[in-house]
Amino acid sequence: MQKNNLYKGSLSTIVLSLLKEQGKMYGYQITREVEKITNGQLKVTEGALYPTLHKLEAKGLLSVEMAKVNNRVRKYYFITEKGKKETANLLNEMKSFISNMEVLINPKLA
Amino acid sequence: MNRTITNEQTDQLFQFCRDHYVNHYDIQVELVDHLASAIEEQWEQNPDLSFHEGLKNSFKKFGIYGFSKIKVQKEKELRRKYNRLLWHFILEYYRWPKVITTFVCTLGLFLLFQVVDQTIWIVLSYAALVFFGVLGYHFFVFKKFKLKIIPGKTFLLSEQFEKVNSANVIASQLPNISYQAFNMMETKTVDNTWILLALSFFMVALAVLLYGQLFYVPQKIKEHFLEQYAEFAL
Numbered sequence: 001m002q003k004n005n006l007y008k009g010s011l012s013t014i015v016l017s018l019l020k021e022q023g024k025m026y027g028y029q030i031t032r033e034v035e036k037i038t039n040g041q042l043k044v045t046e047g048a049l050y051p052t053l054h055k056l057e058a059k060g061l062l063s064v065e066m067a068k069v070n071n072r073v074r075k076y077y078f079i080t081e082k083g084k085k086e087t088a089n090l091l092n093e094m095k096s097f098i099s100n101m102e103v104l105i106n107p108k109l110a
Numbered sequence: 111m112n113r114t115i116t117n118e119q120t121d122q123l124f125q126f127c128r129d130h131y132v133n134h135y136d137i138q139v140e141l142v143d144h145l146a147s148a149i150e151e152q153w154e155q156n157p158d159l160s161f162h163e164g165l166k167n168s169f170k171k172f173g174i175y176g177f178s179k180i181k182v183q184k185e186k187e188l189r190r191k192y193n194r195l196l197w198h199f200i201l202e203y204y205r206w207p208k209v210i211t212t213f214v215c216t217l218g219l220f221l222l223f224q225v226v227d228q229t230i231w232i233v234l235s236y237a238a239l240v241f242f243g244v245l246g247y248h249f250f251v252f253k254k255f256k257l258k259i260i261p262g263k264t265f266l267l268s269e270q271f272e273k274v275n276s277a278n279v280i281a282s283q284l285p286n287i288s289y290q291a292f293n294m295m296e297t298k299t300v301d302n303t304w305i306l307l308a309l310s311f312f313m314v315a316l317a318v319l320l321y322g323q324l325f326y327v328p329q330k331i332k333e334h335f336l337e338q339y340a341e342f343a344l
Contacts, residue, residue, distance in 0.1 A: 027140060028147035046144065047173040051183035058191035066139075066338055070150075072120050074143045 007042050011052045013094055014044075016061065016079060016087040024065065024078040027053060053077055061086050113153040115146040119161055126165065132177045134266040136339070137184055141177060145169065184266060192270050192327050199322040200315070212314060219310040229306070230288075230298040236313055237285040240320065244281035247324055255328035257335055258344035265339065270331050277323050280316070 007014070018033060019025060025033065030053075031044045056062040061083035065076045079087070115123070123142040132138055148168035152159055169176070203212045219232075226232055257268050292298060300306055336343060 026143065026147075028144045032151075045173055046171050047175055047179050050140065050180045051187075054180075054184045054187045058187040058194075064338065069143075070114050070146070071117050072115065072143055072146055073139050075140045 008048070010094065011044065011048060012056060013087070013090040014042075015049070015052055015056065016083055017091060019062065019077060019079045020084060020087050024076040026074050026076050030077075056083070112150065113157055114150055115161075120146065122161075123165070126169075127177065130177045132181055133264055134181075134269075135263045135342070136265045136267055137177075137181055141180070188266060188270055192273060192331065195330055196319075196322045196327050199326050200318050203318045212318070215317075216307075216310045216314045219313060220307055223300075223306045223310065228298040229300040229309075230292045233288045233292070233309070233313075234285065237288045240284050240316075241281050244277055244320070244324070248278075251324070252328075255332055257332060260342050260344055263342050265335065265342070267331065267335050267339075271328060273327060274324055277320050280320065 014034060015030060018030060018037075022033070027046075027049060031046065031049055034042055034044045053062065057064060057077070060080060062077045063080050065078065067074050067076060120142060123145050124138055126145070127133075127138040127141050132141060145165060145168050148171070149161065149164035152164045152167060173179075202208050222232060223229060252274065256271065259265065259268060300309070
């Protein structure tokens with residue numbers, strides 16, 4: 001649980017970079033993919049994922065497409081050009097955060 | 111071959127959403143697919159698992175708030191999205207090249223204030239124009255934007271049309287507020303150049319805001335609806 005708390009603020013970055021890498025994806029697929037990539041270390045809860053996806057869609061960073069799969073409608077998300085730029089910014093922010101944390105945790109590296 | 115969700119079970123999932131107070135199709139459709147995918151994945155490991163048991167396991171993952179947090183957040187994000195669109199629309203009128211139109215209108219109004227002796231008559235005429243304009247809009251124009259959706263379906267997106275109601279509040283209160291303001295000042299004329307400039311700026315900005323709220327935003331909502339849910343429009 002504690003592990004997941006550390007990731008909480010980064011969910012938007014995680015979702016955006018995943019969609020940038022993998023193209024269009026649907027909600028359930030995103031939760032499973034994040035779990036797979038992180039070897040089960042990070043479990044994205046449904047209650048957190050959908051509000052994040054809806055927020056990114058409303059901001060125009062993600063776009064949606066509806067498709068019929070197994071007789072039901074599936075909503076696919078894909079990244080927009082604006083989303084790609086924002087992902088690059090967020091990843092840079094994350095990298096600088098990580099390097100700052102490394103200095104704090106291990107001052108010898110500084 | 112792996113077990114998949116049947117049409118009847120998909121209907122049961124939609125009913126499950128309604129039982130959990132999710133009545134809008136645009137949220138239901140995503141939750142139904144999520145639950146169905148999660149159940150189908152459980153069936154890959156355990157094909158004998160009952161549909162209801164699978165549903166119970168999948169719903170547990172939505173946590174103690176269930177669907178409610180998703181629903182509330184989605185409503186909030188949609189509101190924000192169209193407020194943001196409206197705000198960008200207004201800002202466009204204060205950026206090159208549209209700012210020329212805005213500037214000419216503001217200056218024209220300011221000059222009119224210099225020519226007409228009693229400021230009150232320009233302000234009250236403007237308030238009456240807004241009032242009757244919004245009234246006329248509801249009788250003759252709004253139906254052009256209003257979506258006809260197949261009976262029995264509701265969409266959170268189409269509820270964004272209610273935004274135009276805030277224009278009704280402005281239009282209905284403006285004549286009274288303007289009249290009362292002049293009454294309180296106990297004058298019918300304003301001579302101060304800065305106040306007249308501010309008034310001209312405000313009146314033009316309000317006109318742009320109302321235009322955006324009544325024409326631009328409803329058009330965008332309609333476009334977004336037809337992009338995603340065209341099959342539900344009549």
